[in-house]
Amino acid sequence: MAGDLLKDLKRRVEAIIPQEVNVSFVEFEGPELVIYTEDPKKFADNGDIIRSLAKDLRKRIVVRPDPKVLIDPEKALEAINEIVPEEGGINDAYFDPDTGEVLIEADKPGLVIGKYGETLREISRNIGWTPKVVRAPPLHSATIKNIRDYLRSEKDSRKEFLRRIGQKIHREPSAKDNWIRITALGGCREVGRSSFLLSTAETKILIDCGVNIGSDNNISPYLYIPEVSPIDSIDAVVLTHAHLDHAGLVPLLFKYGYDGPIYTTAPTRDLMVLLQLDYIDIASKEGSKIPYSSAIIREALKHTIILNYGEVTDIAPDVKLTLHNAGHILGSAVAHFHIGQGMYNVAFTGDIKYERTLLFDPTVNNFPRIETLVMEATYGGRHDFQPSRNEAESKLQSTIKRTIERGGKVIIPAFAVGRSQEVMIVLEDTVRKGMLEKIPVYLDGMILEATAIHTAYPEYLNQSLRNLIFHKGMNPFLSDIFVQVDSSSKRQEIIESDESCVILATSGMLNGGPVMEYLKNLADDPRNTLIFVGYQAEGTLGRRIQKGWKEIPFSSGGRTATIKINLEVITIDGFSGHSDRNQLLNYVRRMRPQPSKVILNHGEERKCLELANALRKKLKLEAIAPQNLETVRLV
Template sequence: MYRVGELPLALQQAISKHVPPEAMITRIEFEGPEIAIYVRNPAVIAFRPEIARNLAKELKKRIVFRAEKDARKPQQEAIEIIKSIVPPEAEIKTIMFDEVLGEVIIKARKVGLVYGKGKTIYNKIFAETGWRPVILRAPDKESVTLNGIIDYMLRQSSYRSQILKTMGERIHRGVLFENRYVRIVALGGFMEVGRSAILVETSESRVLLDLGVNPGGTGYDMYPRLDIDEIRPEELDAVIITHAHLDHMGLVPFLFKYGFKGPVYVTKPTRDLMVLSLFDFLDVVTKEGRKPPFSQHDIRKMILHTIALDYEEVTDVTPDIKLTFYNAGHILGSAIAHLHIGEGLHNIVYTGDMKYANTRLLTKAHTKFPRVETLIIESTYGNKRQQKRSQAEAELIQWIVRTIEAKKGKVLIPVLAVGRAQEIILVIVDAIQKGYLRKVPIYIDGMIDEVTAIHLTYPEYLAPSLRKKILYGENPFTAEFLIKVEGAQMREEIINSSEPAVIIATSGMLNGGPSVEYFKNLAHDEKNTLIFVSYQVKGTLGRRVLEAGKGGKITLITPEGKLETININMDVVAIEGFSGHSDIDQLIAFLRDIEPKPKTVILNHGEPEAIRKFRRRIEAECRPGGKLEGAPFCGNIYTPQILDSIKLV
């Protein structure tokens, strides 16, 4: 805790310049990446939002004003004030209080009415109650995961407050070393797909970009290389997660098991999806009789250290690194990470997984940045052109119609619960509504329903046309023919039924989840069809089934340790046009459109042939007349392998 006179001179001067004395500042706290200014007269600040904006602009820091505890109304009185201010049409569902941080969490059906035009209602709530509002959307289908996260964080609010203060002291303490030094170390996801992890090291900081597991790996190859000297969990400053797929975030709780005490930066949807996926991953690993790399306790600890950011919100994550997330177009909340290092020393853009094309679910990846010297770009489909999305959708519906109408069989579509499942649901619902496909039961199995609830909580992250449908009563995810599978008994009934149906089940690579159970029981019948709509990583059951094809055989090891042979008599189809990754043409288009142009390009997240072909294509486009002619990165394209390091400055 600081009084104004105890702060660095520049901060003192800025506060004195912008904050009126009648606000009555009592103390200043460094709370994670934010500077929290506590006041006794919140009305002065609430009705003049330009104070916080101007202060943040001058200091280039995130500023938040909070009311001191004795300036807040009692909770019941605050509830009555809030309900009198907010119009009934907002349909407030829940009001909760964080006593430690002085926040009131308001969940409502129509959040725009809680904010009011120009945030007038929001500001009035803060002014009249002293509680700083946090507004959340309450969709028709509420997320159990998000409710659990909120409840847990409120119960642990005192502990989280101490964590934020400890983080804040570290982030805002100022730079100790003046060495001009930046390098990256490839820990995973280079010349391969899976276990993505990159160490960004400066003279001041050590930050991890992603920390995933390889879903098709075994033993040593399943996890990133955390065994090098530079990786001591207790000495890491921060972890930045681009999105909630296991190959990018599946090992984050492991760090907390071994002493990491720093922040984990994500977008809000990524936080919720990450928590859901990690608990599911732990459950699957345990059921398979494998030793999990972390426990539920480690996940819960991670939750308390997680800081959720919005797109295009500049945030200090270490004394010499600022982070900004931008839309990556891959899955809900997926982000391109922009790192601004030092006082203009170096800028890194890391795409994570990204899609440079609009889809039914999301808008395409962002390409405009303040500065870029180094671009780290994914290369999953660096050697392929994908189907056009319209062709992929038509092919999917054709296979479903053929299976259901001509063969009276069942269609099994293994999906990634996050993103791909929602895309496929949208395509099928649209086909039924337009009469291209007759109404048949569409069974949804696994954690898809909960993931969809998280999508509905954050419609602002979705494509504009879909967002409009959700907000104005045409929600495609609530169609009456979408049926959630409730447990093993219902699953068995679906398998044994003679009724044609579509089954959308996790996981997308047949490496666990209910899709494996459906496959084992449906594969023998030639009336049925298996449709892959996701990339099948080497080593997964899905890849083996795809390579074996119809007429092939697959040998599995049962949970009891016995060998089981599956005869594949069903049709096996792979439709790649649904990928959340960019194909080679989209990757080149991204390099063409990115502004400003980087000086160095580093290729990752691709199998060796994909990366080699992508590099050759870049070099070809750099020649006279090519799409990338004259780009400054044309002579600086790197394709590192695991444990390679590149000194950027």
């Protein structure tokens, strides 16, 4: 049946395009209809061809070179280096067999492109691959390199996977009924293990699959209930962002039989792998149960399909997905689903920031259509008002100055992704402008690697930061105040030193990671300061210290010891990647069009209920805060 459909589509393609344009064959590859040709330049030279095809066929059209015109990557790289002047500074070239493209990383992209694009055209003529050029990221990312190398090694099995998924997506719908339901699998009236199941008569889509780090009992979503079982009945997984409470247990799906696609942005894919590998590494070191192996993480990676913001994509016969900027962390997305032929539209925010930050533009809240909004309520309580970013920066600066004056050290526990980079920018700016004396800022854990991934995706940062990095030649992430901690001996040296410093270390909620070494050794000295810049979930060590606990038990070498908390403890809320109550209300108030229903999650019970009440009273909307395992019927 799929073969007949492809034959028909090939005939329709050939009827639309000019006669002189060759079509070798067409394939469904994931959500795309791919047209292979021996001469892709003819398509590239006439942009109207692809637009006409997309409009007529109502498919996402991609044109790629016929594999038989592509030369071996090693020989292609030799040809590229011969064509491009040496001063172009080619650092790497990544050949993507899925797309027939070669991504060339260069210090000076202009020299690779050439005058009026002539050098690029010469490369294409000689190697067959379609060249794309990007500025080489100033920080090397081992994660990105390993991901690219792995996907290249798995090109054949990935190609087969994409063809299989493509046929499944573009099949004819078989269900006769029309209904839509959302089932809460985790993250409702709590923070952690976020997961929803969006079901239609035709399709099951899992949105997020997180882990509850701060819980001993309710760690994972309810993946065993009848609505989800068997796991291989799920048609697609959509990830809003990479934090573990949203993506930490995605590999578990593949361990228990899932074999379908994961849809997300490119930064989320890379950061997700980084955080998952760190998660199982910490679990192993602490003697905790390891939920999956690194091999399963690679399996999930092989099934990941990358989408850009704003791309409308078929992910099932009756569902189209569009990802939009969420403003939370690098690559974070609001997932908007268009169901049926205009039947219903629902958006899942994941975590959002409805404010321009030092890193990102504010989250998107304009959609073509929306009937139901599923929204976070982390800071939805009636008293959850965050200070302005300027106030937060001022408080951070004054706290660090105060600590330095008394000869102490500052410990800032932070997630590797998001808050760490924001704090780094503030500290660099403060030192550069002479508002704070130059002291070392030690980066411990995955922070430097996560920062390198940020530099690889400048298009996801806000315009001001992009201009600063690429047009003014000032990259705050490269300041010499930042020092990587790359060994336990270096960590011990920092602890024993008499110098004042700032220590930025993972993990953000004090639930493991290198920050614990600093806390164990520095917590009893009242000259030191512990600064919280991110949310501390209920049940975590960070929340206990925030509440004023002065003695903290911990295990070391099979023995239980006690940390005395004598250092100063400060919480600075303005750096949060979550919107406060006012921002959440304004996000919905200014949404166009207005949803008729709002479903709240990702917040403690009281905060979810209070925000639901405010939405009902202030905006006259139907607002509910379901419990886990509840199902809400939309149609």
